[in-house]
Amino acid sequence: MIDVLYFAWVRERIGLPKEQIETQAATVADLVTELIAREDRYAAAFADLTALRVAVDQELSDFTAPLAGVREVAFFPPMTGG
Amino acid sequence: MVDVRVQEAAFQAGAELEAFSARLQNAGAVVTFSGLVRDDSGQMTEMLIEHYPGMTEAALTKIAEEAEDRWSLAGVVVIHRHGALRVGEQIMMVATAARHRGHAFEAAEFLMDYLKSRAPFWKKERGAAGDAWVAAKDADEAALDRW
Numbered sequence: 591m592i593d594v595l596y597f598a599w600v601r602e603r604i605g606l607p608k609e610q611i612e613t614q615a616a617t618v619a620d621l622v623t624e625l626i627a628r629e630d631r632y633a634a635a636f637a638d639l640t641a642l643r644v645a646v647d648q649e650l651s652d653f654t655a656p657l658a659g660v661r662e663v664a665f666f667p668p669m670t671g672g
Numbered sequence: 673m674v675d676v677r678v679q680e681a682a683f684q685a686g687a688e689l690e691a692f693s694a695r696l697q698n699a700g701a702v703v704t705f706s707g708l709v710r711d712d713s714g715q716m717t718e719m720l721i722e723h724y725p726g727m728t729e730a731a732l733t734k735i736a737e738e739a740e741d742r743w744s745l746a747g748v749v750v751i752h753r754h755g756a757l758r759v760g761e762q763i764m765m766v767a768t769a770a771r772h773r774g775h776a777f778e779a780a781e782f783l784m785d786y787l788k789s790r791a792p793f794w795k796k797e798r799g800a801a802g803d804a805w806v807a808a809k810d811a812d813e814a815a816l817d818r819w
Binding site: 595597598599645648649650664666667668669670671672 | 707722724726727730731752763764784787788789790791792793794795796805806807808812813
C-alpha cells in the first residue's frame with residue numbers, strides 16, 4: 591500500500607487530497623499509467639506530465655523513481671512559494 | 673541557528689526582527705525580506721495558500737541549513753504562512769545574519785529564489801471573476817541557475 595497525495599489543481603481534478611493505493615507499479619511513471627487507466631478524472635489530471643512535479647517520501651523526485659519500499663508519493667504543479 | 677516556521681497565524685515582522693537580533697552573537701549584519709499579498713488583477717478578494725505538511729518544513733529547513741553553511745551565517749529565520757490571506761497581509765519573511773552585509777544579502781536572495789520554486793506551496797487567487805491558481809514562472813526556475 592502506498593499513500594498517494596494530490597495538491598493544488600491536481601487535487602481539484604482528481605477530487606480528493608489523499609488515497610491509499612494497492613499497486614505493484616515499479617516506478618512513479620508506472621503508477622501514473624495505472625491511475626490514468628482507472629478513470630477519466632485521473633487521465634485529466636495526468637494529461638501533461640511536463641506540467642507536474644512529484645515527491646517521493648516527501649523529497650522532490652521524478653517520474654522514473656522506483657517505488658520499492660516507498661510509503662508516500664505526491665503529485666502537484668510547479669510550486670509557487672514566497 | 674536555523675528557525676523555520678510554517679503557520680496559519682499572522683506574525684509581526686518587526687517583533688520577529690527584534691527577537692532574532694537579540695539572539696545573535698557576533699553578527700554585524702541582519703537582512704530581512706517580507707513578502708506581501710499583491711493584487712495584480714485589482715479584483716482579488718483573498719489569496720489561498722496550500723502546502724504539503726511535513727515536506728514543507730523539511731524542504732525549508734534544508735534550504736535554510738544550506739544557506740547557513742554556504743554563507744557562514746550566524747542565524748536564519750524563515751516564516752511562511754498558509755491558509756486564506758487578504759491583500760497587503762504578510763505571507764512570509766526571511767531574516768539572515770552574518771558578520772558582514774554581503775553574505776547576509778546574498779543568503780537572503782538565495783533563500784527567496786529557492787523557496788519560490790522548491791518549497792511545496794501553491795497560491796490560488798480568489799476574486800470577483802472566480803478562482804485561479806498562480807502559475808509558476810520560467811524566470812523563477814531560471815533564477816536558481818546563478819547559485
